[in-house]
Amino acid sequence: PLSRRTLLKGSAAAACAALGAGLARHAGASAAPVPLTARPARLSIGAATGPSDVMTYSLDDTAEAAPPPVLRMRKGEPFAARFTNHLAEPSTVHWHGLRIDNAMDGVPELTQPYVYPGDGFDYRFTPPDAGTFWYHPHCNTLEQMGRGLTGVIVVEDPNDPVFDAEIVLNLRDWRLRPDGTFLETFKPRDAARSGTFGTLRTANWRDAPVIDAPAGGLVRLRLAATDVTRIYTLGLKGAAAVVVSLDGHATPAPLPLDQLDLAPGQRADLVVHMPEVEGTVVTLTNFRGSNPWTVASLRTVGAAARRDLRDVRALTPNHLAPFDASSATRIPLDFTATAEHAPAPSLCGSIGYTFWAINKVPWQGDTADPMGPLAELKLGKSYILEMANRTPHAHPIHLHGLAFTLLSSNKRTSLPPPTDTILLQPDEQAELSLVADNPGDWMLHCHIIEHQKSGMSAYFRVG
Ligand code: C2O
Ligand code: CU
Numbered sequence: 146p147l148s149r150r151t152l153l154k155g156s157a158a159a160a161c162a163a164l165g166a167g168l169a170r171h172a173g174a175s176a177a178p179v180p181l182t183a184r185p186a187r188l189s190i191g192a193a194t195g196p197s198d199v200m201t202y203s204l205d206d207t208a209e210a211a212p213p214p215v216l217r218m219r220k221g222e223p224f225a226a227r228f229t230n231h232l233a234e235p236s237t238v239h240w241h242g243l244r245i246d247n248a249m250d251g252v253p254e255l256t257q258p259y260v261y262p263g264d265g266f267d268y269r270f271t272p273p274d275a276g277t278f279w280y281h282p283h284c285n286t287l288e289q290m291g292r293g294l295t296g297v298i299v300v301e302d303p304n305d306p307v308f309d310a311e312i313v314l315n316l317r318d319w320r321l322r323p324d325g326t327f328l329e330t331f332k333p334r335d336a337a338r339s340g341t342f343g344t345l346r347t348a349n350w351r352d353a354p355v356i357d358a359p360a361g362g363l364v365r366l367r368l369a370a371t372d373v374t375r376i377y378t379l380g381l382k383g384a385a386a387v388v389v390s391l392d393g394h395a396t397p398a399p400l401p402l403d404q405l406d407l408a409p410g411q412r413a414d415l416v417v418h419m420p421e422v423e424g425t426v427v428t429l430t431n432f433r434g435s436n437p438w439t440v441a442s443l444r445t446v447g448a449a450a451r452r453d454l455r456d457v458r459a460l461t462p463n464h465l466a467p468f469d470a471s472s473a474t475r476i477p478l479d480f481t482a483t484a485e486h487a488p489a490p491s492l493c494g495s496i497g498y499t500f501w502a503i504n505k506v507p508w509q510g511d512t513a514d515p516m517g518p519l520a521e522l523k524l525g526k527s528y529i530l531e532m533a534n535r536t537p538h539a540h541p542i543h544l545h546g547l548a549f550t551l552l553s554s555n556k557r558t559s560l561p562p563p564t565d566t567i568l569l570q571p572d573e574q575a576e577l578s579l580v581a582d583n584p585g586d587w588m589l590h591c592h593i594i595e596h597q598k599s600g601m602s603a604y605f606r607v608g
Pocket of ligand 2: 591
């Protein structure tokens with residue numbers, strides 16, 4: 146049996162071999178672009194569902210359509226993707242959570258032109274942080290993400306500990322009829338509440354998949370909630386686990402997993418200690434709502450390794466600019482319901498309703514209805530965002546290009562690591578620290594896409 150020490154020195158190749166989803170490793174510092182296309186495809190999602198007209202990302206258009214690949218990058222090493230749009234409508238790629246140049250952020254009109262059908266765009270950047278992130282379009286997102294365009298990014302750190310296996314799960318729903326055709330993307334009544342839920346729940350585009358994992362081993366489970374609506378409350382049945390990273394930022398110490406909220410846009414990295422008996426099933430379960438259900442299962446295979454969860458150490462933290470409380474300026478951010486004018490539906494922004502607002506201004510993130518920045522931030526300066534959720538619904542609030550850190554909240558006792566997406570609970574009032582260290586126009590919006598597209602959008606200008 147391997148000693149505890151070898152556990153931390155094993156081969157990276159072995160760790161990658163056990164991935165549950167497609168895999169693209171980006172090789173070296175040369176940054177030859179990855180050929181990433183968005184394309185329509187026709188395939189069946191659920192075992193009992195007819196074929197659906199989905200949209201997917203692909204690294205090889207001649208290959209059979211598959212779920213979006215896991216994109217692998219290295220912290221501090223250049224990455225490039227040549228994006229080609231084979232959809233029948235404009236699109237872009239946003240790299241959710243990566244603190245990269247504004248020009249690469251993928252927000253049409255705000256940071257780059259639309260990528261029209263048949264056209265392309267070269268994305269080049271160097272990810273500064275290691276962790277689990279994801280990518281998706283920033284145009285007509287209720288439709289494009291709803292039909293499949295959400296993929297996971299793994300940014301590796303050469304210092305990452307090596308586990309017995311690594312499994313990546315892309316968690317999302319689909320609004321499908323039993324025959325596989327798509328339902329309407331949303332219902333206005335639900336958009337004004339907690340959002341319109343899917344009818345088929347999947348992990349890696351499969352309904353409750355069962356994935357092999359090494360018996361007795363330690364498995365790094367990277368979870369990304371990429372659904373347009375669903376907030377999960379996740380727990381494991383049949384195994385103990387610790388949380389080592391949330392939203393791409395290491396927890397100061399591994400935290401024993403009990404139940405974990407994971408909202409649209411958020412990620413969690415768990416280390417799961419698999420049972421030693423071969424054929425044992427561990428379930429990742431969603432406890433939110435009245436009936437718990439299985440998201441995915443891990444089934445033990447192979448001769449039992451003898452690992453110990455107590456050997457798991459904290460991951461190397463990503464470097465954030467130091468926050469200076471004494472000079473910080475406060476920015477109040479009120480998230481409210483509203484009944485303001487509703488702009489007509491448009492291709493990239495409005496869904497034709499206005500239900501939500503930030504600081505009383507409803508905006509759909511649509512350049513057909515241009516809007517100035519919510520606030521202008523000075524490059525390098527520290528800020529405190531005073532977020533107030535004045536609604537009875539939860540809102541995962543996402544900020545592009547920057548990381549913020551929860552300082553206090555009237556709804557929680559323990560504070561998470563820095564993040565790009567904070568789940569504001571109903572009536573929560575929270576203070577977050579922010580260092581405006583990345584220049585440009587950065588979107589701030591709810592990641593329940595119906596909320597975003599019916600008013601809960603804004604942007605900061607850092608300069
Ligand atoms: Cu995950 Cu504005 O995006
Ligand atoms: Cu919301």
